[in-house]
Amino acid sequence: MSTRRDFLAAWSRSAALCALAPLPFAQFGPVARASGGRIRVRAGGSAAVDRFPFELGVASGEPAADGVVLWTRLLDLPGDPGAGFPVRWEVAADDGFRSVVRRGRAAALAELGHSVHVEVEGLEPGRDYWYRFHAAGATSPVGRTRTAPAPGTRPERFDFVFVSCQHYERGWYTGFRHMADESPALVVHLGDYIYESGPGDRDDLVRLHDADEPRTLDGYRGRYALYKRDPDLQAAHAAAPWVFTPDDHEVDNDWAGDHNTEELGREPFLARRAAAFQAMYEHFPLRRTSLPAGPDAQLHRRLDFGSLMRLHVLDTRQYRTLQPCGGRRQPPCAGQYAEGATILGSRQADWLLDGLDRSPARYNVLANQVFMARLLEGEEELTLPMDKWDGYPADRNRLMTFLHERRPSNPVVVTGDLHTNWVSDLKSDFERADSPTVGTEFAGTSISSSGDGADTAPQGENALGHNPHIKFFNAQRGYVRCRLSAARLRADFRIMPFVTRPDAPIATRASYVVENGIPGAQQT
Ligand code: FE
Ligand code: CA
Numbered sequence: 001m002s003t004r005r006d007f008l009a010a011w012s013r014s015a016a017l018c019a020l021a022p023l024p025f026a027q028f029g030p031v032a033r034a035s036g037g038r039i040r041v042r043a044g045g046s047a048a049v050d051r052f053p054f055e056l057g058v059a060s061g062e063p064a065a066d067g068v069v070l071w072t073r074l075l076d077l078p079g080d081p082g083a084g085f086p087v088r089w090e091v092a093a094d095d096g097f098r099s100v101v102r103r104g105r106a107a108a109l110a111e112l113g114h115s116v117h118v119e120v121e122g123l124e125p126g127r128d129y130w131y132r133f134h135a136a137g138a139t140s141p142v143g144r145t146r147t148a149p150a151p152g153t154r155p156e157r158f159d160f161v162f163v164s165c166q167h168y169e170r171g172w173y174t175g176f177r178h179m180a181d182e183s184p185a186l187v188v189h190l191g192d193y194i195y196e197s198g199p200g201d202r203d204d205l206v207r208l209h210d211a212d213e214p215r216t217l218d219g220y221r222g223r224y225a226l227y228k229r230d231p232d233l234q235a236a237h238a239a240a241p242w243v244f245t246p247d248d249h250e251v252d253n254d255w256a257g258d259h260n261t262e263e264l265g266r267e268p269f270l271a272r273r274a275a276a277f278q279a280m281y282e283h284f285p286l287r288r289t290s291l292p293a294g295p296d297a298q299l300h301r302r303l304d305f306g307s308l309m310r311l312h313v314l315d316t317r318q319y320r321t322l323q324p325c326g327g328r329r330q331p332p333c334a335g336q337y338a339e340g341a342t343i344l345g346s347r348q349a350d351w352l353l354d355g356l357d358r359s360p361a362r363y364n365v366l367a368n369q370v371f372m373a374r375l376l377e378g379e380e381e382l383t384l385p386m387d388k389w390d391g392y393p394a395d396r397n398r399l400m401t402f403l404h405e406r407r408p409s410n411p412v413v414v415t416g417d418l419h420t421n422w423v424s425d426l427k428s429d430f431e432r433a434d435s436p437t438v439g440t441e442f443a444g445t446s447i448s449s450s451g452d453g454a455d456t457a458p459q460g461e462n463a464l465g466h467n468p469h470i471k472f473f474n475a476q477r478g479y480v481r482c483r484l485s486a487a488r489l490r491a492d493f494r495i496m497p498f499v500t501r502p503d504a505p506i507a508t509r510a511s512y513v514v515e516n517g518i519p520g521a522q523q524t
């Protein structure tokens with residue numbers, strides 16, 4: 001592994017050097033065209049390397065019963081690629097592409113960073129497919145994807161994982177390699193796919209951001225390209241379709257609606273948000289319906305997996321009001337109850353409750369960014385995290401009351417953001433431990449953010465003491481694997497002992513289940 005990693009690191013360093021040196025490019029360009037566009041460049045007098053337009057890998061996402069979205073982004077195209085560079089794509093029923101079932105042409109548009117989004121239709125439900133692209137005489141790596149089960153059907157088993165928070169500097173993406181090996185039917189990413197900070201100066205960083213904090217389209221494009229060059233991350237994308245929803249660091253730490261935590265005014269911040277959203281769209285297999293219009297992007301959406309699971313994907317950043325009482329952790333305060341305070345916005349809240357009410361699914365999974373259960377912590381002074389649902393009790397009370405009164409089938413919230421693992425019962429009234437449990441929250445740890453971590457931490461001990469609805473805490477890195485059947489959803493907390501060195505093993509630290517018809521988590 002480390003040999004391969006060293007090779008890839010050297011490979012990408014030399015590729016980066018070449019990108020800065022126009023002379024070899026011009027010199028070898030004609031040779032490249034003669035050999036079908038695959039450009040061989042001698043890097044720094046050492047080994048010859050291929051320049052390759054698919055350096056960022058391939059991905060698929062937004063699985064439906066009859067199709068998926070395929071993605072790639074072309075880099076280092078020969079000569080002047082023009083406004084639209086031609087790309088061919090293929091979808092096959094086998095990994096050797098002997099049985100190609102769909103193929104077509106697409107244009108990698110300069111205005112979208114030469115990204116490619118293909119919405120494939122006409123596939124069969126609930127099965128694996130393989131896909132690849134051809135451009136500039138080169139062929140992309142092969143990705144595996146999987147369509148959703150047919151409407152009305154309930155597969156015996158559906159395995160998915162959820163993951164979040166992958167600070168590039170704080171650890172290796174070993175967890176993504178393990179995730180790829182598990183071949184899940186779906187990966188749900190809950191945000192902090194990039195971090196917007198400049199290069200850090202801690203002494204335990206495994207690698208550095210290669211540019212200052214992005215604020216422009218070019219800046220965000222560069223940050224995604226840096227993250228997406230990681231081979232383990234590429235492997236996880238190539239192993240399964242993803243559903244992605246951003247949190248704060250895709251734009252700026254703790255942003256809220258049209259507010260930001262820096263000194264930018266509203267208009268400059270919305271311009272920055274537009275740049276961040278465009279770069280985000282350019283780097284994910286999102287549907288056309290999520291193409292940003294300026295600073296606005298439609299990111300909350302529903303995906304159905306037969307009648308087994310409905311995935312309600314939330315956007316808890318774009319429509320929220322400013323965090324109350326100064327944000328971060330604060331004692332309970334009047335600002336939490338201000339008129340109009342909201343984390344979802346009223347339209348998204350209506351959409352969510354309507355989608356739960358009409359859901360045909362046995363399990364209703366909410367893909368959610370920030371902690372939903374109450375998280376009271378402290379010693380003398382007890383505080384709440386105002387950036388989480390705790391800062392917006394009106395929206396949370398509305399949802400909890402709805403779950404209690406309307407009883408949608410098996411609501412389970414999956415959450416990212418905190419860089420720690422948590423299992424919580426969702427209560428109709430968090431101030432009363434004996435109030436009915438109305439749902440379950442599984443909050444997953446980071447893949448790398450916050451570094452190695454440990455099994456226990458003072459935060460966990462303290463929070464467990466103040467919040468009787470919280471049942472489990474762990475502060476190591478990894479992801480959560482969910483095994484879903486009509487009878488139960490089992491969540492396996494997959495953790496690694498370290499991420500600041502490569503090749504950590506992975507193990508299940510704890511498993512909890514939500515039995516059909518019984519809200520709340522039970523340890524297995
Ligand atoms: Fe994070
Ligand atoms: Ca976050």
